[in-house]
Amino acid sequence: MDIGWYLVVSALIFCIGAAGVLTRPNPLVILLCLELMLNAANLALVAFSRMWGTAAGQVFALIVMIVAACEVTVGLGLIVAIYRRQLAINVDDLNELRG
């Protein structure tokens, strides 16, 4: 398959993830949609790595996976802390820091 097809799939996944971040009120699902966007970026990186025939893009993709794992850990910790304070798990209600 041409590299362009992979890039189209990557772009579609990214947009689905962006739509999810914008529309869903549940922070858990927002984290999942962020994962989708990061994975779309990963797919594009690996596709470009295949295009040039150098493995540097795959190294970049692995680093992105590490950053995503860190983001998930901290994000889920925040959600658990919110739940412990018995606040609503809803980003529309959690707006006290909005200024």
Place this chain on the structure above:
Amino acid sequence: MSAVLFFIAAIFALTGAIGVVMLRNPFYSVLALVVHLISLAALFLLLEAQFVAAAQVVVYAGAVMVLYVFVVAYIGGADQPLGSGAGALKVLGPIFALAVAIELCIAMLGSALEGISSKGAHLHTTFGTPRDIGRLFLTSYLLPFELASLLLMVAAVGAVVLARRRRGLEAEEDEYEYERGIVAQHRPLYTGTNAETTGVRRHVALEAEAEAEREHAGSTSRPEGGW
């Protein structure tokens, strides 16, 4: 053959992605993301990135998703209606996403990169193997590698700090009351906890006696101390 595999994997990846966004129960969203990740690993394999595909399945679909499932089970993934949030974003979000998709497609169609419409460069035999990736990580990309380990440690410590039980946030007083009220009553005198033997906390019965005495003394002394 690779085209068939590509389309199967791509359709599963897109279906999984749509499932993450559309399903109401967060638990099913997590399962849809697992489907998405595994089909993405298949796409990575088609792109000759064996190590990245293996890491994707083991780390992502294995470890990170287990973390998600734990948190969803802890919080209790309640069904939430789709787009129950603010009205403007509910309409503008998909429109924005569609606009970005169209723009990305235009950018790709109009790209001057010739490699996009090829199957990719000629590869050496070790491309994408753990050996290749490991050599790159330990030579050219040593600093990002070390920084990633530091970042992982900071994130782990941060998550523990964020999610631990904290004084003032919790119902700690309730627990103390519970112990005073129910647990301690069925306990003989001087068979209590270390806190009682070291004098940090007095036994419940003694405390109640002292309180009664204090109250008694207070009630008798009040007329004298007053007016």
